[in-house]
Amino acid sequence: MNDLGFDKRPEDTRIVVAMSGGVDSSVTAALLKERGYDVVGVTLQLYDHGAAVERKGACCAGQDIHDARNVAAEIGIPHYVLDYESKFRESVIDDFVDAYTRGETPIPCVRCNQTVKFRDLLGTARDLGAEALATGHYVRREAVDGRARLMAAVDASKDQSYFLFATTQEQLDFLRFPLGGNDKTETRRLAERFGLPVADKPDSQDICFVPNGSYASVVTKFRPDAGKPGDIVHLDGTVLGRHDGVVNYTIGQRRGLGIGGRNKDGSAAGDNDPLYVVRIDPATNRVLVGPHDALAVDEIRLATLNWLGPEKLSDTPRPVMVKIRNTMAPVPATVRADAVGDVIVRFAEPEYGVSAGQACVFYEGETVLGGGWIQRQDAAVAAA
Known part of the structure; x- marks a missing residue:
């Protein structure tokens, strides 16, 4: 059994690595190559929006594709660039714009992982004969009683499990996350040891397709009435x-x-x-x-639930820890299913600033149990 859980030698195990051109995915490819795996690098061209391509901290366009190609050449692996612009536009950008025009606050990184990366790219990896798709996400995958579990990263400051809550069990069985036990400093050291040309490259910031961090400019470009x-x-x-x-x-x-x-x-x-x-x-x-008190929310309703827990969710309230924003620490709550198939989350203490379109993610210790999308619940307003 090799260290990725396959009953074969590393050199007989093909792994496709999603290479964004950044440090994390580059180190992932280099690590697996060093361990003897048959590594194939794949980079997705997701957009080409002028200023967004030139902006420092962007990903999956322009310079990043060039960087990924250089890393693949440095470590000696085949590398392919796939044009996913239309898929990305339909699955991520259009959804982002539509959500904002509904008065929601979307999370395009979750949609990107849910659709373009872990649905479309995963299918491409299978077509290439891969045993697994590896990414540079800071999250862990552990097999418990023959079932893959999604776990928070060891480095809490880099943990990306919130953004991966929509990963299905079938996808999780095929995915690998070699950096889940690292902190960023260790990853940078590895990049230097491997002599990667991106060792000093800054981390990507904000939403990749939003030039200068202006969400409104992207939305109004597609939906002028939003302005x-x-x-x-x-x-x-x-x-x-x-x-x-x-x-x-x-x-x-x-x-x-x-x-x-x-x-x-x-x-x-x-x-x-x-x-x-x-x-x-x-x-x-x-x-x-x-006033601030008007932001207090005791209970929220979720739609499009993705449940990864071993026991089926029922109408009996189940104690969990939840996050309604990536940057917050998990807080206690209960979760249950209702008669119409939605999921109700009740906080132990009121939460403030809950936004429709954001995700609510469930944890049990370090294990991700799943999550869902927060539905709109309108505040009452007196007639003007």
Whole structure:
């Protein structure tokens, strides 16, 4: 049994590595090559949007493809570039734009992993005769009682398990994550030891296809109506100001609203009682604001559940730890299925700034049990 879990010699085990042109995927390919595996590198060209290609920290376009090709040549493996621009546009960019126009806050990295990488690329890897598809994600895969489990990375600061919650059991059986036990410093050291030309390359930042980090510019490019001005309205129905397009706002936002706070008697104030975005309503083109308490959420409903736990989810509340944002520490909650097939998550303590379109991911210790997409739940507003 080799160290990837196959009953054959490494040299008889073909592994396709998804090479983005960054340090992590490059080290993944070099490590597997050093261990004697039959490694094939594949890079996906996902977009070519001018400024996005030139922006430092982008991935999967322009210079990154060139970098991946150079790494493959350095370590002596075959390398292929696949044009996935149309797939990426349909599965990721269009979904991103549509979600924003619905007043949601999407996570395109999850959609990319769920569709383009772990559905389409995984199929390509099988066509190439691979036993597995390896990536540079910081997450672990462990076999327990003959079943693959998805686990958080050893380095909590680099853990990417939140973004991989939609990985199915069938996909997980085929995937491998060699860097899950590393921290970033160790990965950089390995890149230097292998003499990789990307050893000092910065990590990718923000969303790869968004030039200069401006989400609104991407959305309004495809959906100009998302930049249409409208009213900023208090939950009590008072119109407080104007906005320059609902796409520029997110749930929980406080800064950049262009309005002051309110005193306890409801009159305008400076920042005595700050206001937050509590709802985005594209149907009426309004941004709804209210006090911090209005952001408190005790319970959320999820759709499109992906469950990886060994026991089937039932209508009995099950204690879990959950994350509703990648950057937060897991918090206690219960999860259960309801009669119509949705999943209900109830927090032990209210959570603030819950955004529709984000993911809620379940953990049991370091094991990822799955997760789902947070559905919209509208805040009440008085008639203006």
